[in-house]
Amino acid sequence: MSAEPRTGPAAPRTPVPETTARLRPLRAEAPVEPPTSENLGAGRPFVSFAEPELFLPASSEPYGGDTVRSVGRRGRVAAAAACFVLGLGLIGGAVTGSWLTGDGADEPGSRGAFAAAGDLWHSVPVDRLFPPTVQGDGAGPGGADRTWTRVAVAPDSDCKDAFDPLLRKALAPVGCLRLLRATYTDATRSHVTTVGLLFTKADAVAMTSLKSRFKTEGLDRRTDLMPRPYAAKDTAAADFGDAQRGSWTVSVLTDAPVVVYAVSGFADGRTVSAPQPAADAIRSGATTTPAQAGLGHEAQGLADRVERGFRKTIVSATEKPS
Structure with a gap:
């Protein structure tokens, strides 16, 4: 840390309390990256709130045309709702886990x-x-x-x-x-x-x-x-x-x-x-x-x-x- 240039007589030194030797501070930890499919690892996809892709049967014979379209719409709504609930559960679980493990930025044990x-x-x-x-x-x-x-x-x-x-x-x-x-x-x-x-x-x-x-x-x-x-x-x-x-x-x-x-x-x-x-x-x-x-x-x-x-x-x- 460079000293500021002096423009006048040096000020009298103030006694400094006894301390351990001061060395260069440790480098701060790298910021935590947001979760992605790469950093979460294989088999642990990142769950988002986007509408999920639905996979309907290739043939509509068991249902009939109108039935297939109806089931598709209902399926999309139901799946989206389920994903929304799941997402809320994951967020709640993460917050609860933070409380239990003390992951607050400045809490003891964090x-x-x-x-x-x-x-x-x-x-x-x-x-x-x-x-x-x-x-x-x-x-x-x-x-x-x-x-x-x-x-x-x-x-x-x-x-x-x-x-x-x-x-x-x-x-x-x-x-x-x-x-x-x-x-x-x-x-x-x-x-x-x-x-x-x-x-x-x-x-x-x-x-x-x-x-x-x-x-x-x-x-x-x-x-x-x-x-x-x-x-x-x-x-x-x-x-x-x-x-x-x-x-x-x-x-x-x-x-x-x-x-x-x-x-x-x-x-x-x-x-x-x-x-x-x-x-x-x-x-x-x-x-x-x-x-x-x-x-x-x-x-x-x-x-x-x-x-x-x-x-x-x-x-x-x-x-x-x-």
């Missing part, structure tokens, strides 16, 4: 909102995606409240070194457009948690397929598919490496091209020999080290609240002015 969500990584301030402080009312063990404070924000990046090889392979079908990460500590500064937003290159169908695969194959519970933490020097997370990972969660969204994840561990650099997925660590009666230390609640609670905030951001970005 194609427009899905595309808009994919652009938010470079157009929304960091503080909206990863707030400096996150309140977790009832997010701790036994329903205890939690407060997380952000200690580091990673530069937006690709996914080359952000995931273990097998997790990177599992996520490959949806691609990696950009990865945003931030690391938080709890109020006692004894736990650290990295939360990430992976913006993919996929459409809704691919995201739904990936979510189904994670669920059916249990990919979100495998210790060889844990996300990696983001450790920053001179912070409480300075010693938060791969060996310190204690609990994690991965959530594949289907109404946005985004994967939300979180991984937690001890701030003192303690290693965890048996990490446990957050879904298991937060269960009542769990006795593993991650469960007893509350690491599952840290990962799940923070991921949930970042995801909720992201969904609110999508709604705000797609709202039409009143």
Whole structure:
């Protein structure tokens, strides 16, 4: 975007809020073509309201001349009426389907909102995606409240070194457009948690397929598919490496091209020999080290609240002015 020519002294710069790097916006989706016999595919002709062509018997012997003309007229009227009713039914069905699937241009879950969500990584301030402080009312063990404070924000990046090889392979079908990460500590500064937003290159169908695969194959519970933490020097997370990972969660969204994840561990650099997925660590009666230390609640609670905030951001970005 070219700058306008200056005609006077340069105006003082206004401070710009912290944002993720701004790259060239993604190219908008091509407009949807109107239905034709070619794009609907063989066996699915496009239904219009034109008067249908009638095929009468080649011989009029069974009826007689006048009868044939009468039947032809009545047939044309009846067929036209039936086509009209069928057309109304198709339109009504299409409208109902739009209501059920949320295909409104700016409704949450619509194609427009899905595309808009994919652009938010470079157009929304960091503080909206990863707030400096996150309140977790009832997010701790036994329903205890939690407060997380952000200690580091990673530069937006690709996914080359952000995931273990097998997790990177599992996520490959949806691609990696950009990865945003931030690391938080709890109020006692004894736990650290990295939360990430992976913006993919996929459409809704691919995201739904990936979510189904994670669920059916249990990919979100495998210790060889844990996300990696983001450790920053001179912070409480300075010693938060791969060996310190204690609990994690991965959530594949289907109404946005985004994967939300979180991984937690001890701030003192303690290693965890048996990490446990957050879904298991937060269960009542769990006795593993991650469960007893509350690491599952840290990962799940923070991921949930970042995801909720992201969904609110999508709604705000797609709202039409009143």
